[in-house]
Amino acid sequence: ITKSYKVFSIFIVLLALGVFGCQNSSKKEQNEPEKLPNIVIIYMDDLGYGDVGAYGATEIHTPNMDKLANGGVRFTTGYASSATCSPSRYALLTGQYPWRNENAKILPGTAPLLIGTEQLTIPKMLKEKGYYTGVVGKWHLGLGSGNVDWNETIAPGPNQVGFDYSYIMAATQDRVPTVYIEDGNVVGLEEDDPIQVNYQKNFEGEPTGKDNPELLKMKWHHGHNNSIVNGIPRIGFMKGGEKAKWIDEDMADTFLEKAKQYVQQHKDGPFFLYYALQQPHVPRTPNERFVGLSGMGPRGDAIVEADWCIGEFIQTLQSEGILDNTLIIFSSDNGPVLNDGYYDDAVEKLGNHTPWGPLRGGKYSLFEAGTRVPFVVYWNGKVTPGVSDAMVSQIDILSSLAELVGSDNKTEDSKNLLDVFMGKSEEGREELVLEATSRTALRKGNWAMIPPYEGPAKNNSVNIELGNSSEFQLYDLSSDIGEQKNQAKENPEKLQEMVETFKQIRGA
Numbered sequence: 488i489t490k491s492y493k494v495f496s497i498f499i500v501l502l503a504l505g506v507f508g509c510q511n512s513s514k515k516e517q518n519e520p521e522k523l524p525n526i527v528i529i530y531m532d533d534l535g536y537g538d539v540g541a542y543g544a545t546e547i548h549t550p551n552m553d554k555l556a557n558g559g560v561r562f563t564t565g566y567a568s569s570a571t572c573s574p575s576r577y578a579l580l581t582g583q584y585p586w587r588n589e590n591a592k593i594l595p596g597t598a599p600l601l602i603g604t605e606q607l608t609i610p611k612m613l614k615e616k617g618y619y620t621g622v623v624g625k626w627h628l629g630l631g632s633g634n635v636d637w638n639e640t641i642a643p644g645p646n647q648v649g650f651d652y653s654y655i656m657a658a659t660q661d662r663v664p665t666v667y668i669e670d671g672n673v674v675g676l677e678e679d680d681p682i683q684v685n686y687q688k689n690f691e692g693e694p695t696g697k698d699n700p701e702l703l704k705m706k707w708h709h710g711h712n713n714s715i716v717n718g719i720p721r722i723g724f725m726k727g728g729e730k731a732k733w734i735d736e737d738m739a740d741t742f743l744e745k746a747k748q749y750v751q752q753h754k755d756g757p758f759f760l761y762y763a764l765q766q767p768h769v770p771r772t773p774n775e776r777f778v779g780l781s782g783m784g785p786r787g788d789a790i791v792e793a794d795w796c797i798g799e800f801i802q803t804l805q806s807e808g809i810l811d812n813t814l815i816i817f818s819s820d821n822g823p824v825l826n827d828g829y830y831d832d833a834v835e836k837l838g839n840h841t842p843w844g845p846l847r848g849g850k851y852s853l854f855e856a857g858t859r860v861p862f863v864v865y866w867n868g869k870v871t872p873g874v875s876d877a878m879v880s881q882i883d884i885l886s887s888l889a890e891l892v893g894s895d896n897k898t899e900d901s902k903n904l905l906d907v908f909m910g911k912s913e914e915g916r917e918e919l920v921l922e923a924t925s926r927t928a929l930r931k932g933n934w935a936m937i938p939p940y941e942g943p944a945k946n947n948s949v950n951i952e953l954g955n956s957s958e959f960q961l962y963d964l965s966s967d968i969g970e971q972k973n974q975a976k977e978n979p980e981k982l983q984e985m986v987e988t989f990k991q992i993r994g995a
């Protein structure tokens with residue numbers, strides 16, 4: 488009896504398993520969503536609208552960026568959310584205008600995490616949909632919650648706002664601490680050589696760029712005269728962590744290697760990778776393999792180096808057999824600058840190159856070149872290649888990706904422009920508020936409006952027009968992309984309309 492009972496129960500269990508199993512699998516088949524694509528954001532630092540061949544550069548060669556641009560949708564009217572780094576990156580990842588957060592400014596290396604751990608971010612949204620998420624490269628969104636101990640695991644940071652994996656530099660290449668941080672831990676740190684960082688005062692006996700010019704291989708022009716690392720004077724003071732300090736000339740290779748490894752480890756997907764290259768931000772330190780290739784000095788060489796990295800990265804996707812199932816967004820955090828604080832021949836060797844293209848201004852500026860940047864969406868076989876004049880912003884990436892993966896997690900500032908990004912529609916944004924060093928301006932239709940701001944018309948150190956004026960400025964970009972003819976006086980109705988929209992969005 489016991490035996491037949493046993494057999495019978497096994498039979499029942501098998502039957503149940505079979506029935507439910509079948510039901511399960513048939514249910515799955517019915518609702519099986521199309522395989523979600525891998526998503527990569529390739530984000531440059533200070534790359535200008537005119538720095539890319541596909542955007543009209545003739546003096547510099549960027550074949551790999553061009554490959555993305557020509558094989559995808561190349562946006563002529565794509566914007567970063569800010570003319571500087573931290574606010575742009577904040578907006579990119581959170582889908583929130585940076586001016587809504589008063590702390591969204593260029594951050595020192597000791598700044599606390601700018602993104603709230605409760606805030607929605609692209610990686611969080613994607614994680615919920617089954618993505619593995621990672622960031623490799625420049626972070627510059629703050630770490631910790633004040634008084635970071637760099638010798639312990641540093642948190643909160645990227646791993647607390649949605650990234651499963653992070654391999655980052657804390658702030659910028661010109662700011663201390665000059666070390667890589669992997670999942671919150673300084674890479675290569677030795678216990679008996681702890682790191683200390685201070686942005687107010689130097690550590691006793693430590694050389695500085697200001698007092699020890701004889702130790703420098705790169706000279707500072709403005710700022711950048713605190714601690715010296717690898718012969719390069721930085722912003723901020725740092726002591727210790729000798730073995731952990733990065734070698735600037737190897738940075739591009741290091742980030743590329745980590746990005747490749749990440750892809751190889753997660754190729755079964757879906758994965759999200761935010762690959763944030765450090766070029767061509769200062770200090771420009773191309774590896775010796777690239778020195779002299781552009782004929783424009785370190786700035787041009789760094790762009791050539793970055794282009795090579797992008798080529799290698801795409802090659803990795805290809806050889807892993809996942810390029811066709813990977814959506815790539817390529818853009819830059821803000822517009823170009825030549826002399827950003829070091830003597831590095833960027834001005835002297837520029838020749839006929841125009842990093843800003845036909846636009847006015849540059850990094851830090853409310854004029855177009857501050858925020859209008861190369862902006863490309865590439866997805867082989869899925870995105871319809873072409874050129875789009877639709878107005879799009881990096882802030883729209885969050886809601887558009889949410890739409891792509893079937894998530895309801897969208898934000899109000901971030902518009903779902905998935906069809907536009909996929910090259911299926913030209914209906915971009917109607918309006919957009921731009922930010923530059925805590926000032927804001929409006930783009931609407933073909934028009935740009937900059938309200939009056941105090942402050943110098945030009946930042947003489949970097950030689951860039953900032954957009955400040957005691958008068959309203961109004962430009963018709965359809966006929967005047969270089970913003971030469973202020974129409975505020977002759978077109979008061981348009982000005983009025985622009986000011987009203989601006990106030991409405993800004994809530995002022």
Ligand code: NG6
Binds near residue numbers: 573593
């Ligand atoms: C500025 C730095 C500049 C650069 C910038 C941040 C000085 C004088 N200038 O304060 O060199 O580091 O900050 O650039 O210190 S960003 O692309 O990260 O926003």
Ligand code: CA
Binds near residue numbers: 533
């Ligand atoms: Ca930048």
